[in-house]
Structures are given as structure tokens and as C-alpha cells.
Amino acid sequence: MQRYQKWALNPLTVLACVVAGGLAGWAAPSWSAMLAFVGVVYVDLLKMIVLPFMLSAVIFSLQNLYRDGGAARIFKRVVVVFLAASLAAATLSAAATLLVRPGGNLPLETRAALGRIISDDDQGSNTIMSMSNVKAEAAPATDIKDLLQALIPQNIFASLANGETLKALVFALLFGFAAGQVPSRISTGLNDALATVYHACQTLTRWINLPVPLILFCMAASQVAHTGLQPLRAMGSFVVVFLLISAMLLALSMGFIARRAGVPYGLVFKAMREPFALGVATNSSATCMPAMVDALAGKLQFARARVELLVPLSISLLRVGAIAYFVCATLFIAALYGRALSPYDLGLLALASVLSGFAAAGMSGIVTITLVGSICAYLALPFEAAFVLLVAVDPLCAMARTAVTVIGSCASVAAVCAPPVKL
Template sequence: MQRFQQWALNPWTVLGCVLAGGLLGWSAPPLARHLGVVGVVYVDLLKMIVLPFMISAVIFSLQNLYRDGGAARIFKRVVVVFIGFSLIVAVLATLCSVLVRPGGNLPAETRAALGKIISADGDSSNTEMAMRGAEPSPHHTDLKDVLQSLIPQNIFASLANGETLKALVFALLFGFAAGQVPTRISGGLHQALETIYHACQTLTRWVNLPVPFVLVCMAASQVAQTGLQPIASMAGFVILFLLVSGMLMALAMALISRRAGVPFGTVMAAMREPFALGVATNNSATCMPAMVSGLVEQLQFARARVELLVPLSISLLRVGAMAYFVCSTLFIAALYGRPMSVPDLGLLVLVSVLSGFASAGMAGVVTVSLVGTICSYLTLPFEAAFILLMAVDPICAMARTAVTVIGSCAAVASICAAPVKL
């Protein structure tokens, strides 16, 4: 069973299954469209495990931190590392995009293909417009909206709705409070949370067994729905983002290697399962058990720190989304021939970092739509480009998730003390 899991989560196996699924979707679209339900069920099973795992891990780890001491000191490092990582990722993505300039100097046939995608109506229907009606007043986000999006009024409703950030806030506050309770009283809760935590890890291993089959089904369904033309027309942008993502993951694993004091190959083996899950599910939260397992069991970082920091980094440090926002905005600027000055690039970095933090808990079309917010700051048109970005988002979402997962592991390794070698 262990050998099968290693084979199933090998990056080459993942890549082969994605290519096989794409070939199936291209050659037999009617059959492939029906396979999408497999991916939906698989992701739902993983989401089922996420919230119990996160809450038990955070509260359990905070109790351990209070027993060991140093809870305040570690959160100072969290703030420094999270801000530093975000700025570095945004700057590197900006430099790569400025050098490559995807979207600029496109051949005439490529621009014609992009124009067809923009003007296509998938439903072959007319757009309905209301001639009269009250226009809603524009909504401006203020401090009250931010706080309400973080604080759960009813934790059970937040759990039922899958509101990860609200559940995380509750777990942090409850964990701080539980850390103040004497050990003789909180011992039962401590054992119960540890049981839930290990049970969730076991469930995750079981659910991950059919990953190769799931990947084939998901890739086939996606290609059958969108075809290969959007990917071919947006090849420059997709290749750039994949290269930037690969560079960021390589830098993150090099940092983990240095912090852990182990060879780069050992880090790659430890990150194999989180990477494969990120590519397979496009959901970074479902990778948390695998991230904890890799950092603790294979790289020997302290379990109490890792179990606290992994959910925190996955929920807040969205480095994959930050890199995507930068690359997408500069692609749109090049597509429309808009020159970007140094102040424009500085504003882009800042707004992309803030939008990355704001994207916590978002995925798919909602994440792509945040590019429009960044474009508005730079006076760039976004409506037509939105359709282009959505056409290739399934591929970009895989890279976004993988960067977020590996980058979060690097952040956790930077915050934790280096493992003691025996």
C-alpha cells in the first residue's frame, strides 16, 4: 500500500495522468463530460476532512505551545515572515513578467483566436438587459465589513457553510483560552483533539488512494468542456505563469532544505504528497494533513509549531494568488499596449499583496475576478480579458495551489526552529 501511494503521488504520475485525461477529453468529449462528477465527489470528500482537521490541529497545538511557552514570540515571527514572503513573491513575479511581456507583440492569427474567445457566447443566447430599474449604490468595503468577514456570529453556521477564515479565528481564540485552563481540567479535551487530528490524517490517506484515476477524470472533463483552443491562444501567458510558479517552488524548497539541514532531494520527497494533492484538487486546504506529515515526519520540524502554523499559513499566505495577480495584470497591460512605469509597478506589487491576503478562502472565478480590482487601480480594461483568463484558469489554478502549498511549507520552516540532528 505504501509503495502504491508513493507511485500515485509521484509528480511524473500526476503529469502523466493529466496528459492522459486531456487526450481522453480531446478524443471522446461526450464520454469525458460525464467524468467530471468523479472530481467533484473527490474534492468534496477532502473538504469534509479540512475543517475538523484544522480546528483540532490549531487548538491542540496552542495548548502545547502554552505548556512549552513562547506563544507570543512565535506570532511576531509569523507577521515578519508572511509580509516578507508576500513582497518577495510579488517582486519576483513582476520582474519575470516585465522581462517576458506575455501578451505583447502577438501574431495576427493569435489575436484573431483571442478575439473569437472574447466574442463567443457559450449558451448561444441573447443577453437580457433591464431597461428600467433602480441602480444599486456602489458598496465600499470598510473596517466593519472586514471584521464581520472574520468573526463568526455562530461557529456552527460557519462550519456548516465551510467558512474557513471564521473557523480559524474561532480556533485561535478558543485555543488561547484553552491554554489558560489548568492541565488537570483540559486533559480530556487535549486527548479528544489529538484523536480527531490523527483520525483526519488517516481519512486523508484513504481518500488519496484513487488520485491517478481522479486526475484522469478531472482533466478529461475540463478539456471536453473548453477544448484546446483557449490553451493554445493563451500559451504565452500560461507558460510564463508556469515558469514563475516553478521558480517560486524551487526557491521555497531550497529554503526548506537550508532550514531543515537536509539535501534538496529529501525536501522534494517530503513535498511530493502536498504538491500532488494541490495539483489534483486545486484546494490548498485539503493539503494540510500532507503538509504536516511532510514537515514533521520527514523533515523533523517540531510538531506543535507545525500543526499551528500550517493552517494559519494556508488561510492567510496566498503567495500563489499574489503571483497570479501580478502576471495577469501585466499580461493585460501588454495585450492593450499600456506601458508600465516604475511607480505603476510599485503600486501593482502593493495591491497584489493586499489582494492576495483578501483572497483567503476564495477560489476559481472569484480569485480571477480580483484581477479586475487591481486593473482598476492601474486604469486597465478588464472585462474582455476576464474571459481569456477564465478559459485557461483550470491550468493556472493548479499552479496557484501548488505555489501556495509549497510556499506555506517554506514559511512554516522559516518560522520554526531548525530541527536538532541526532
């Protein structure tokens, strides 16, 4: 079983399954389209574990940290590390995108292909969208009241039922701090119950992950059957640049983890196999939390109490992959319309992308893409036509976006935690 899991989560296996599924979707689209339900069921099974795992891990860890007197010190470090990681991702993504400049000086046939995609929306209504320079409308302002309403749960049970991760996280943090002040003789039963839930969720995750190769094949086949290969050809420059940026961020993150843990790079690469494969397979960073905890605390020997607290925090608040995507997509749109951005515009882009990354917590797929429109509004860039283009290639970009968020979060957790003690 261990050999099978090692093979199933190997990046080469993941890549081979995705390629094989894509070929099947291209060769037999009608048959492949029927496989879409397999991916839906798989992701739903993983999502049902997320909130119980997060609540049990955060509350249990905060109780222990509060008694150790280290919670306040850790949260100061969390703020610094999360901000530094977000700004670094935005800066590196901007530099790489400006260097290659996808979307600029496209051949006439490529622009014609983009125009055909724009003119054919998902509903088949053949809505014609202009590729001209039209100033986008300003996004509605968000005040402190809206932010608090997005964070504070009025009813924790309703938030759990609706899958509102951020609100559940806020409750877990407050409850964990309060439970930390309860005497040990009273809270022992709660600790045992939370530990049971936590380990049960990890076991369920391992069981559900057994058919990962088959799941990847079915998901890739159904997606290609739905969209075809034309969007990838027409948007090739953007996809290639974003994948290169993602690869660079993944390599830097794993290199930082290796240095922080004091182990060879190859050992970190092996430890990150399962979180990486899950991110690619599910496009949901939250479902990767048990695998991240096992990789950092189990394989790399970081302090488990710290890891179990910081992994849910990083997944909920630090969206490195989304930030990189926002920067790359906005610069692609600017190049597509021939708009030169000043240093002030680039600074505003970085800041807006970091804030949008925080707003992207709990979002996935097309909902994440809509946040690019808010950033474009700040820079007076048109977004409506480009939105259809981004949606057409999002399945591939979402895989890279999620993988970067997962591995980048692991690197941030490693930065906050003390280096493992070598015996």
C-alpha cells in the first residue's frame, strides 16, 4: 500500500494522468464528458472533511499554545511572514510577466482565435464583446462594515453548513483562545474529543486519496471534452508564462523549506508530493491541509502544535497562488489592449493583488477570476472581454494556482515555526 501511494502521488504520475485524460477528452469527447461526475464526487468527499479538520486542529493547538505562552509571539511573526510572502509573490510575478509580456504583439491569427472564443460564451448566446479600449467601470467601494460582516459569523452552525471557511476560522481562533483559559481538569475531555476528530479526518483523507490517478484522468478528460484544445492554443502565451511563474514560486518555496528544515532539497520534494498532488487533483487548497500537516510535522519534523495551528491560518489567509495569478492576468490584459503601466500603476497592482488575495479566501474557479475585474477597475482596464478568455483556460491555471498556494503556505509555516531540532 505504501508503494502504491508513493507511485500515485508522484508528480510524474500526476502529469501522466492529466495528459492521458486530456488526450482521451480530445479523442472521445462524448464519452469523456460523462466522466465529469467522478471529479465532482471526489472533491465533495474531500470538502466534507475540511471544516471538522480545521476546527479541531486550530482549537486544540491554540489551547496548547496559550498554556505555553507562545500564541501572542507567534501571531506577530505570522503577520510579518504573510505580508512578506504576499509582496514577494506579487513582485516576482510582475517582473516575470513584464519580461515576457504575454498578450503583446500577438499575430493576427491568434487575435482572430481569441475573438472567436469571446464571441461564444458558455450559454451559447453568441454575445459579441468588444476588444477595443473601453474604460471599465469602477468597482464598488468596500468599507470596514463589509469586511467585518465577511469575517464575523452571526451563527457558527450556519457558517459551517454554508462552508464559510473564514468565518469558521474566526470562531475557531476566538474559541481556542477562550478554551486555553479553562483549567486543564475541566478541558481534558474536549482535548481528547478534538484529537479524535483530527486523527479521524486524517485517516479519511488517506482512504479517499487512494484512487487519485483515476480521478485525475477523469477530471482532465471531462474538462477537455467540454472546452476543447483551442483555448489553450489561443491563450498559449499567458498559460505558459503563468505556469513558468508557478514553477519558479514552487521551486523557491521548497528551497526555503529545505533551508529552514536543514534537510536536502530532495527530501523536501518527497515530503511535498502528497500536498502537491492533492492541490493539482482537487483545485482546493483547503482539502490539502491534512497532507500539509503530515508533510511538515511528520516528515520534516517541525513542531506539530505550531504546524496544526498555522496550516489552517495560512490556507485561509495566505493565497500566494491567487496573488501571482492576479498580477499575471492583469498585466496580460494590459498588454492585450496595448496599455503601458507606470511604476505607480505597478505599485497599485501589487497592493490590490495582495488585498484581493486575502479576499479570495474560500474562493475557487471562476469566482476567483472575477477578482481580476476589481484590480482592472483600479487601473482603468477593460475586463469583460478578457474574462471569457481567462475562463476558457482556467482549469489548467487553477491547478498551478492551487499548487503554489499549498506549497507557498508550507514555506510560510516553516518560516514561522522554529527549525526542527536535529538529534
